[in-house]
Amino acid sequence: MTNSSSTGQSEKKRPLYIRYAGPVLLETPLLNKGSAFSVEEKRAFNLEGLLPATIETIEEQSQRAYQQYSQFNNDLDKHIYLRNIQDTNETLYFKLINDHLEEMMPIIYTPTVGLACQKFSQIYRRKRGLFISYPDRDRIDDMLQNATKQNVKVIVVTDSERILGLGDQGIGGMGIPIGKLALYSACGGISPAYTLPVVLDVGTNNQELLDDPIYMGWRQKRISGDEYFEFVDQFIQGVRRRWPNALIQFEDFAQANATPLLKKYQDQLCCFNDDIQGTAAVTVGTLLAACHAQGTQLKDHRVVFVGAGSAGCGIAEQIVAHMKEDGISEEQAISQVYLTSSKGLLTDDMPLRDFQQKFAKAKAEVGGWSSNVQNISLLDLVRESKPTILIGVSGVAGLMSEEVIKTMYASCPKPIVLPLSNPTSKVEALPSDVIEWTEGNAIVATGSPFDPVSYQDKSYPIAQCNNSYIFPGVGLGVIASGATRVTEEMFMTSSDALAACSPLVKGTGDTLLPDLCEIREVSRYIAVQVGLKAMEQGVATKVDREVLERAVEQSFWLPEYRDYRRTSF
Ligand SMILES: O=C([O-])CC(=O)C(=O)O
Numbered sequence: 011m012t013n014s015s016s017t018g019q020s021e022k023k024r025p026l027y028i029r030y031a032g033p034v035l036l037e038t039p040l041l042n043k044g045s046a047f048s049v050e051e052k053r054a055f056n057l058e059g060l061l062p063a064t065i066e067t068i069e070e071q072s073q074r075a076y077q078q079y080s081q082f083n084n085d086l087d088k089h090i091y092l093r094n095i096q097d098t099n100e101t102l103y104f105k106l107i108n109d110h111l112e113e114m115m116p117i118i119y120t121p122t123v124g125l126a127c128q129k130f131s132q133i134y135r136r137k138r139g140l141f142i143s144y145p146d147r148d149r150i151d152d153m154l155q156n157a158t159k160q161n162v163k164v165i166v167v168t169d170s171e172r173i174l175g176l177g178d179q180g181i182g183g184m185g186i187p188i189g190k191l192a193l194y195s196a197c198g199g200i201s202p203a204y205t206l207p208v209v210l211d212v213g214t215n216n217q218e219l220l221d222d223p224i225y226m227g228w229r230q231k232r233i234s235g236d237e238y239f240e241f242v243d244q245f246i247q248g249v250r251r252r253w254p255n256a257l258i259q260f261e262d263f264a265q266a267n268a269t270p271l272l273k274k275y276q277d278q279l280c281c282f283n284d285d286i287q288g289t290a291a292v293t294v295g296t297l298l299a300a301c302h303a304q305g306t307q308l309k310d311h312r313v314v315f316v317g318a319g320s321a322g323c324g325i326a327e328q329i330v331a332h333m334k335e336d337g338i339s340e341e342q343a344i345s346q347v348y349l350t351s352s353k354g355l356l357t358d359d360m361p362l363r364d365f366q367q368k369f370a371k372a373k374a375e376v377g378g379w380s381s382n383v384q385n386i387s388l389l390d391l392v393r394e395s396k397p398t399i400l401i402g403v404s405g406v407a408g409l410m411s412e413e414v415i416k417t418m419y420a421s422c423p424k425p426i427v428l429p430l431s432n433p434t435s436k437v438e439a440l441p442s443d444v445i446e447w448t449e450g451n452a453i454v455a456t457g458s459p460f461d462p463v464s465y466q467d468k469s470y471p472i473a474q475c476n477n478s479y480i481f482p483g484v485g486l487g488v489i490a491s492g493a494t495r496v497t498e499e500m501f502m503t504s505s506d507a508l509a510a511c512s513p514l515v516k517g518t519g520d521t522l523l524p525d526l527c528e529i530r531e532v533s534r535y536i537a538v539q540v541g542l543k544a545m546e547q548g549v550a551t552k553v554d555r556e557v558l559e560r561a562v563e564q565s566f567w568l569p570e571y572r573d574y575r576r577t578s579f
């Protein structure tokens with residue numbers, strides 16, 4: 011929790027002048043306090059008679075809500091219950107989440123949010139965020155005006171084509187921006203008043219949704235090509251007119267669109283792609299912590315990827331950048347990194363996407379690694395290249411088979427294994443299996459949360475190498491420093507900052523990544539480092555370290571009620 015002597019705290023204690031009253035005030039989630047309105051407020055805001063007599067503290071409200079929450083015995087129902095609190099009283103929602111972050115994060119975020127996206131239309135209750143559909147493309151400015159939030163600082167936008175490892179979810183993908191922004195507030199201290207989730211409804215190619223009478227999105231096949239890119243651009247330009255400084259986070263776009271959109275906009279506005287850059291940053295941060303624990307450097311490693319999409323290539327780029335910082339040439343670094351797709355090792359005789367090209371190996375050199383002339387399988391590759399790090403970003407469950415892991419372990423006594431695909435159902439290998447197949451010698455981290463593994467009387471904590479360690483801190487750093495761009499260097503800095511917070515690196519514990527209960531401190535630390543990097547690179551409006559540190563503290567929002575006074579009209 012933020013230290014209560016910070017100026018930020020006393021700022022928040024100042025009364026808030028508001029113009030809503032009566033039932034409308036109770037129906038406004040950002041302002042509603044429910045049973046916590048004081049006697050004076052009830053009188054001043056025409057709430058008398060609308061609430062029970064007892065006036066409660068937010069702690070008491072949180073306890074009741076937790077009791078109700080605990081009565082649900084399946085995760086989706088818990089998710090629906092929490093979303094309902096979010097849509098009626100946002101302050102209480104975040105108080106509850108903060109009080110039970112470890113327990114509730116898997117409910118509001120991966121893995122449960124995946125199911126919530128799949129069943130979005132079935133479990134839909136109330137509006138949240140903006141649904142911008144292709145047929146309404148000429149009215150985007152009006153739609154942005156209609157947003158409940160006026161002073162938006164962070165937008166998470168998806169077109170839902172690649173929701174986690176679950177593919178095209180149509181407008182159901184809205185669950186992801188909602189979940190990500192909940193973490194911006196819970197972990198990164200960004201007030202929910204500043205956040206806006208957006209889904210671009212460009213149709214869906216998910217036939218099940220198209221056939222489902224209850225589906226709530228635009229019932230058409232996805233638009234593509236120029237039509238698609240023009241539509242995304244209309245949205246981006248609309249945002250620039252409405253909130254010129256807002257940070258835009260691209261989330262869960264299909265890889266064919268994710269990289270071109272990032273390339274197109276990253277030098278034009280304040281934006282990033284979480285799946286490419288956030289995932290890369292958290293993975294490299296985790297690897298740096300693991301290297302530290304082993305007494306190695308990243309440049310000492312050989313890395314095999316299971317999955318060669320934009321996330322895999324994004325991580326590979328960052329690994330190469332860090333290996334270069336360790337003192338080896340780019341060429342040498344690339345030669346130590348291998349990417350595999352469903353067709354096996356990427357080689358120069360295959361059709362490749364732009365972003366894959368530099369990692370393709372010369373078939374003439376590696377052809378002998380397999381008896382199969384067409385392609386080199388993951389197993390052949392692992393046997394021949396003897397990796398020390400194995401990273402799963404395939405979205406396909408089980409690809410890190412027992413044979414693959416045991417083959418890796420045969421030539422690497424301390425393998426680092428990261429099956430990162432989300433949600434849990436898509437993980438490339440279960441941590442318990444990896445620990446067993448390597449006789450307890452592997453360092454394992456996953457994208458979704460897993461319980462510690464016990465193996466031969468020892469307990470092995472499984473770090474959750476998820477971009478949620480990165481994006482809240484990066485966002486806070488961007489806002490606090492007034493950054494106008496999000497550079498690759500700012501992401502590299504976030505990896506180093508995360509690694510510096512690792513209990514293994516600090517010598518305070520045996521886990522690779524900090525506990526969730528420390529995530530607010532971690533986010534603040536990352537924010538300051540990212541803000542400093544933005545200043546160094548000349549993309550920030552704040553230029554002084556002290557001012558930046560104060561801004562991070564002051565802008566860190568906490569779920570506390572403020573006293574209300576009535577605005578006189
Ligand atoms: O949301 C998560 O858990 C991580 C992520 O961005 C993804 O898998 O697309």
Ligand SMILES: [Mg+2]
Binds near residue numbers: 174261262284285
């Ligand atoms: Mg994502």
